[in-house]
Amino acid sequence: MIEKLIVLEDIDPVIFYGVNNANIQLLKALYPKLRIVARGNVIKVLGDELEMCAFEENIQALEKYCAEYNSLKEEVIIDIVKGNAPQAEKTGNVIVFSVTGKPIIPRSENQLKLVEGFAKNDMIFAVGPAGSGKTYTAIALAVRALKNKEIKKIILSRPAVEAGEKLGFLPGDMKEKIDPYLQPLYDALQDMIPAAKLKEYMELNIIQIAPLAFMRGRTLNDAVVILDEAQNTTVQQIKMFLTRMGMNTKMIVTGDMTQIDLPPSQTSGLIQAMKILKGVKGISFVELGKRDIVRHKLVERIVDAYEKFDKEQKAARDKKREEENADHPAGENPRLPESSGRMRRPADVLSGTQHRAAARGTGGAIME
Secondary structure (H helix, E strand, O other): OOOEEEEOOOOOOHHHHHHHHHHHHHHHOOOOOEEEEEOOOOEEEEEHHHHHHHHHHHHHHHHHHHHOOOOOHHHHHHHHHHHOOOOOOOOOOOOEEEEOOOEOOOHHHHHHHHHHHHHHOOOEEEEOOOOOOOHHHHHHHHHOOOOOOOEEEEEEEEEEOOOOOOOOOOOOOOHHHHHHHHHHHHHHHHHHHOOOHHHHHHHHOOEEEHHHHHHOOOOOEEEEEEEOHHOOOHHHHHHHHHOOEEOEEEEEEEEEEOOOOOOOOOHHHHHHHHHHHHOOOOEEEEEEEHHOOOOOOOHHHHHHHHHHHHHHHHHHHHHHHHHHHHOOOOOOOOOOEEEEEEEHHHHOOOOHHHHHHHHHHHOOOOOO
């Protein structure tokens, strides 16, 4: 009789053990000669050495399956213990499996281009309207790379710019103050990584979520780095971000050109970066459109309506400008007043204060 401890490292024990420990009960029934006790992420086994070796080998296979598919069904346990290959999941274009075991796949042609671009290049720009899946797909690619141990960490960032609102002086520490800006990133991660594992990754800084301002001075190695809402970066900010790239690092920059929340006087760093970096080797660009929207059907209609409105507004402005140019040919300045049949030069026009000051300086009378 020997005793052995098996530690489950890469999975959520709750998923592995099953509802009400159903999977552990099944393993106990399949290995009646072993005494099996599960606590936390540790399985304690007592029994015959030969039987225990077979049990440990199967536990490793089950752990690998659970880490890949985020689920563990009784049929899979029986197949693996009996030495049969479990029924293969359909993994065509699957990026990763959600916490419910459902496959996360590219749902449009352009999302597939984003997946392919990630495989071929180290930096990807993905721009498109709200709901086109650019951020969700980018985070899925990062999670897959982490699960496959291709990288050591995931870094998610976005500029802290409000969409027309002011959050004011929020209470709490730094994390609590910036969390409202970063909630969309948390939502995506919670779909793909079990809660207990996500909490552990966050505590160990394996997954880092930070505002863009905190990136200065860092060199990001062995990571997938995602910059979300990049249309709200300034020219200086996006240059600073792109130059943080270290060894064995991939960057995904996402944004929506129709949702720029910067002041009108500031140029979007994303627009400028895409112009400057066009044609640079190792950088790919993916443009998603209305057909890629995977939210409620109304979202596509809303985007259509706003696009139509913007075009009409632009056409009206262009027409007004053309009419003004037609009424006032080049070289003619309509704002200068006429006097005695001739145009008065700006230098001839003095304010009342300037006129009186000039008269006092010469000792003359003020002529009105």
